[in-house]
Structure formats: C-alpha cells, structure tokens
C-alpha cells in the first residue's frame with residue numbers, strides 16, 4: 001500500500017550544458033526516484049522543465065545504464081566485454097599508466113572531457129586535481145565557446161550578463177545566431193511577455209528556427225557573414241549620426257578608428273556579402289539606433305566558423321556604438337559565466353604539482369591520435385563527461401585513432417556510447433540523482449546545490465569517487481585527493497568568496513539548506529557595467545583592442561570569409577554547388593546526451609537534413625528520401641526534409657545523433673571540419689561545405 005512508504009523530496013540542479021541550470025525536485029520512495037520535477041519557487045525555472053529533461057527518470061533508470069566496470073575482450077570497437085570489479089579495473093589502469101609514464105613520460109596520457117555535467121565538483125575539480133598531480137597533457141577546451149569567450153572578455157573585460165528577467169524592460173531585442181526556444185527555453189516566457197507589451201524581436205539566423213518563427217522580424221544572412229552585417233549596421237549608425245557619441249567618448253577605446261573601419265561596409269556592399277536586402281540593413285540599424293533600451297543577445301552557434309573570433313568581436317562592439325551598456329533592459333547578453341570564477345588554486349592545487357607539459361586542442365583529437373601530436377605520442381586517453389566519437393569534429397578520424405592497438409583508452413560513462421565502444425576499460429558513472437554537486441549557471445545569476453537523491457545504480461561511481469580511487473591506486477597521498485565531496489565544495493567556495501563580494505555570506509550550509517542562492521549584487525549594481533567601469537586594461541570598452549593583436553587578429557573587428565569557403569570575390573556566394581551544412585542544437589537532446597532515450601528519439605524522428613526546395617530540385621532529391629551528405633572528411637546518410645525554413649545554399653542537420661543508433665553507423669560529425677577558427681583555437685563545425693545527393 002502506498003501509505004506504507006514515506007516520500008522524500010530532494011532538491012537538485014539540472015547538470016546539463018544549458019544556460020538555464022534548472023532547480024529540480026526528486027521524489028524518492030523506498031530508495032527509488034518516482035517523480036522528477038521542477039522547483040516552483042525558483043525565479044527562472046518557475047516550475048517547469050524542458051522537453052529534454054522532463055522525462056529524466058527514463059534516463060536515470062534506462063536499461064542501458066552501465067552498472068559495473070567492463071574490460072574489452074574482442075578487437076577494438078567490436079563491443080565485446082567481460083565484467084570486472086573496481087579493484088581489477090583500477091589495478092589495470094594504474095599499472096598501464098605507470099608503464100606509460102616510465103617509457104614515454106606522463107605527457108603521453110591525455111584526459112578528455114567536456115560538458116556531460118557542468119558541476120564544480122564532478123567536472124571542474126575532476127578536470128584538474130588528479131591530472132595535475134600526474135603531470136599529464138592538458139586539454140585546450142575549445143569545442144564550444146572559445147572564440148566568443150575570448151572576444152567578449154577582451155572587448156568588455158568580463159562575461160557579465162543582465163538578469164534575463166530584465167528583458168521585460170527591453171523595447172528591442174536582437175537574437176543573433178541563437179535559438180533559445182530550444183537552447184535556453186526559460187528565457188522565452190520573459191521574452192514573450194515583453195513582446196506582448198510591444199517589444200520588437202529580431203532573429204538573425206540563416207535557418208527559420210523555432211525562435212525565429214515567433215519573432216517580429218527574421219534576417220537570414222549567409223552563414224559566416226555576420227561580421228559584415230554587424231559592421232554594416234555600425235556603418236549606418238555612424239553615417240546617420242545614430243551612434244551615442246557622448247557615451248563613446250566617455251567609455252570606449254578606439255571608437256573613431258572603428259568608425260573609419262565601418263566606412264568600408266556600406267549597406268550595398270554588406271547586402272551583396274550577406275544576402276540581406278539593403279533596405280533591411282538600413283531599417284534595422286535605424287531601429288537599433290533609436291529604440292532604447294535595446295538588448296543584443298547572442299550565443300554560441302554563430303561563432304563556430306573559421307571567422308568566429310572576429311564575428312564575436314563585431315557583435316560585442318555593437319551595443320557600445322549605441323551606448324546601450326549599463327542600461328536596464330539593454331546591453332549585451334552573451335554569458336553570465338564571468339561573475340564567479342571558482343578559485344583556481346583550490347580547484348586544482350596546481351602550485352603543488354608538476355607543470356602541465358603541453359596542451360592539446362580538443363578539436364584536433366582525431367589528428368592528435370593519428371600522428372599530429374608526437375614526442376611523446378598519446379598512449380592513453382581517459383574520457384569522461386564527453387562523447388567525442390559522436391560530438392567532436394571529423395569523427396571518422398577520431399575512430400581511426402581510437403582503433404590504434406597501442407592506445408590504452410578508458411571511458412567513464414553512464415551509457416555505452418559511441419566512444420565507450422572503442423574503450424579498453426569502461427567504468428560506470430553515476431547520474432546527477434546519485435551524486436553531490438554545486439552549479440553556477442552561465443545564463444543566470446543564482447547558485448544551485450545538488451543533493452544526491454538515490455544510491456548509485458549498480459556499482460556506478462561519481463567522477464570524483466573515481467578520481468579518488470585512481471589517485472589511491474597511483475599511491476598519491478595528498479589530502480586534497482582524498483577529501484569528501486562537501487569538503488571539496490567548501491574549500492573552493494570559501495576561497496572564491498574571499499575575493500568575490502558577489503558571494504558575501506554564502507556558505508555551503510546555506511546552499512545545502514536553500515538549494516538556490518542568488519549572487520549578492522550591491523544595490524544598483526545588478527545591471528552589468530552600471531558604474532561605467534570595464535575591467536579591461538584601459539578601463540573602457542575596447543573597440544580597438546590590442547589584446548586581439550596579441551592573438552594575431554586585427555585590433556578592430558573585420559570581416560574575412562572563413563578559409564573553408566571558397567568565395568566569389570568575397571561576395572559570400574559559394575563558387576560551387578556545395579551547401580553550407582549547419583549542425584546546431586537539436587530540440588530534444590543536449591548534444592549527444594539524451595539521444596538514446598526512446599521517447600525523445602521518437603520525437604526527433606529519423607536523422608534528417610533540411611534543404612531548400614530549389615536545392616532539392618536541382619539535385620533530384622525527393623522529400624523524405626535518403627541522401628548522402630559528404631565533405632572531404634567523410635559522409636553520412638540522412639533523410640531529406642525539403643523546406644524553405646532553410647535558404648538556398650544552406651543545409652541544416654542538428655547535432656546529437658548517436659552513430660550506433662543511426663542506420664549507417666555515422667552522424668554529421670563524420671563530415672564536420674576539425675580546422676581551427678581565427679581566435680583561441682575555436683571549433684568550426686559550421687564552416688562545412690558538403691555535397692548532398694540522392695542515396696543509391
């Protein structure tokens with residue numbers, strides 16, 4: 001009888017790579033989670049979870065959850081395993097590592113992780129402590145946001161974002177290369193509220209996304225031409241005197257040089273480059289110059305091009321031209337990550353460790369495993385919180401590298417992913433319901449504590465428990481490799497609070513008790529840069545930015561087409577019949593996470609590629625037929641969706657599909673480039689020219 005068992009409610013945080021970091025509530029009965037829902041009191045979550053995480057218990061109790069360590073018994077990739085226990089697993093891993101270190105040095109070991117969880121303990125600390133102690137190769141974490149992170153920090157001095165509820169004060173909102181209806185859903189109701197009150201919403205995206213459908217205006221520039229579009233808007237603003245000169249004089253470095261630069265971007269030239277009509281460019285510039293407060297919100301998709309750094313720079317400069325920084329309802333919304341940076345020393349204890357011998361760009365994983373990285377060659381790969389075979393670029397080359405007989409690969413995972421398939425040892429990971437963590441969102445300004453709700457499934461261990469276990473196996477004795485989870489969190493929180501007033505008075509006990517705790521903004525200081533000070537070297541917004549020169553870029557924003565695109569005199573038209581393949585977020589997955597949940601896979605349908613009717617006709621492609629999508633890196637097979645949601649010359653196939661769950665055993669990342677962008681080693685997934693043709 002149901003009355004016999006007592007229900008408990010456990011507070012948590014959604015751990016996934018999403019700006020919303022929802023506050024969750026798990027109902028537990030007899031040790032089993034029976035209901036998973038949203039906190040109704042959280043000011044952003046407001047009682048609902050997205051389509052992906054709503055059915056989370058399907059993920060937690062999925063029959064495919066890994067429950068004990070496995071050792072490979074067949075050839076690499078054959079998916080034949082024997083069950084082993086944790087002691088055997090640790091003994092094998094540590095003895096292989098000792099032998100590799102003795103023969104090649106610790107640099108021959110590469111840990112690879114990204115964003116399976118965003119927790120302080122299970123990701124940030126686990127990215128550092130054991131690896132620093134071992135002195136292994138570092139990973140340059142560039143797959144997602146490296147270019148914009150660098151560009152925004154250099155231009156404004158920090159990644160600070162407005163309270164997303166303040167969009168209610170905006171009169172104009174420009175969503176640029178950002179699809180929040182799928183990727184930051186809790187922003188959308190606030191946006192709608194503003195829109196109902198008369199706010200004009202513009203989306204700038206080559207694809208008619210879910211977000212674009214309900215915008216007031218949709219501009220569809222050719223991919224990777226956004227830098228030119230932004231400079232064109234500035235051209236009109238300066239030419240028509242719609243810039244805020246008083247503000248620029250007081251707060252901006254290099255605005256006159258920027259004005260000169262924009263002289264080369266008159267609307268007719270920008271229209272030719274971008275494909276956006278001249279009148280539309282002029283009208284949007286006038287609207288942006290005269291409608292205040294105006295918010296410019298961009299996210300990560302738009303930077304995943306060969307010229308992503310300069311694009312992000314141009315976008316970061318725009319709000320300054322119209323003096324819309326430090327204004328409630330205005331400004332730049334890129335990321336809130338910069339408000340709190342966890343204290344690096346307590347996260348990693350690097351000062352007590354050997355120096356990191358080298359850093360390897362994660363976008364080059366396939367190349368790194370197959371010869372690009374030598375002296376020493378990578379002899380062991382340890383993957384956790386990532387699924388590179390399905391999520392990283394040029395995946396075919398990664399598979400080739402993982403098949404190297406002399407490579408020792410360990411994968412710590414919740415599921416038998418495309419990457420786990422190529423491991424020598426697979427270790428079972430806990431889910432968020434089974435582990436402790438503390439979360440700092442990148443889309444809003446509240447900390448969120450995650451209590452474990454249930455015991456680990458089978459023999460699953462959390463990342464931190466595995467790190468401690470392996471550290472003991474390596475014979476390390478440092479107390480910071482043995483701490484309990486809460487001790488680690490308290491150590492980092494206390495050290496971070498000591499230098500960051502936004503955490504004043506926030507203790508671990510308070511976080512455990514309240515779950516959600518907002519940052520402590522001083523009165524009047526919750527609007528980013530409200531005091532007119534910018535933490536750049538000059539104290540101003542750096543429109544001309546010497547830091548960019550140090551990265552080998554023009555100190556002023558500039559439009560240069562990505563090298564991957566052979567362009568017709570810079571006019572932005574491909575000179576051949578290939579299509580630009582964009583592979584942004586799928587609505588029902590977070591990259592490849594969730595893409596093995598039956599109800600979500602069913603909602604997403606057969607892996608597809610959208611192409612314009614004109615492109616379909618000229619290639620003899622029937623709607624609903626199978627097509628081959630091919631680049632110089634490789635190919636995959638997808639179902640053709642013929643739609644004018646995508647313009648001529650562009651194809652769209654969302655990221656996230658598992659290769660092993662796809663009919664051809666591949667996904668779009670068999671085609672994507674592993675070339676690096678103009679800034680910070682950024683990935684260039686979307687600078688991808690592909691042939692699309694009917695499958696035989």
Ligand SMILES: Nc1nc2c(c(=O)[nH]1)N[C@H]1C(S)=C(S)[C@@H](COP(=O)(O)OP(=O)(O)OC[C@H]3O[C@@H](n4cnc5c(=O)[nH]c(N)nc54)[C@H](O)[C@@H]3O)O[C@H]1N2
Nearest residue numbers: 177178179183204223224299300301584585587589590591
């Ligand atoms: N549902 C869902 N949510 C997610 C994720 C997911 O996989 N699924 N992933 C999470 C992660 S890891 C991240 S980084 C964020 C990303 O969040 P977003 O940046 O909002 O998402 P993306 O779909 O990657 O890219 C946004 C848009 O950029 C467009 N785009 C591509 N190239 C260009 C271009 O040259 N110009 C312009 N103007 N637009 C362009 C794409 O068509 C896409 O609609 O979302 C997070 N949230």
Ligand SMILES: Nc1nc2c(c(=O)[nH]1)N[C@H]1C(S)=C(S)[C@@H](COP(=O)(O)OP(=O)(O)OC[C@H]3O[C@@H](n4cnc5c(=O)[nH]c(N)nc54)[C@H](O)[C@@H]3O)O[C@H]1N2
Nearest residue numbers: 114115116144384385386387391412429583591592593655
């Ligand atoms: N074509 C294309 N590819 C892309 C992108 C794109 O736009 N286009 N976007 C890129 C972006 S923005 C990003 S951020 C990357 C993300 O790339 P990844 O970080 O590789 O993300 P996921 O594919 O979600 O894989 C995360 C894995 O971590 C596992 N996991 C979750 N929690 C835990 C845990 O607590 N412990 C352990 N050990 N494992 C856990 C999950 O089961 C999942 O398999 O993908 C990139 N891939």
Ligand code: SF4
Nearest residue numbers: 014018021022050053
């Ligand atoms: S994925 Fe994002 S929107 Fe969905 S529950 Fe998690 S934090 Fe909330």
Ligand SMILES: [Mo]
Nearest residue numbers: 017144145300
């Ligand atoms: Mo990302």
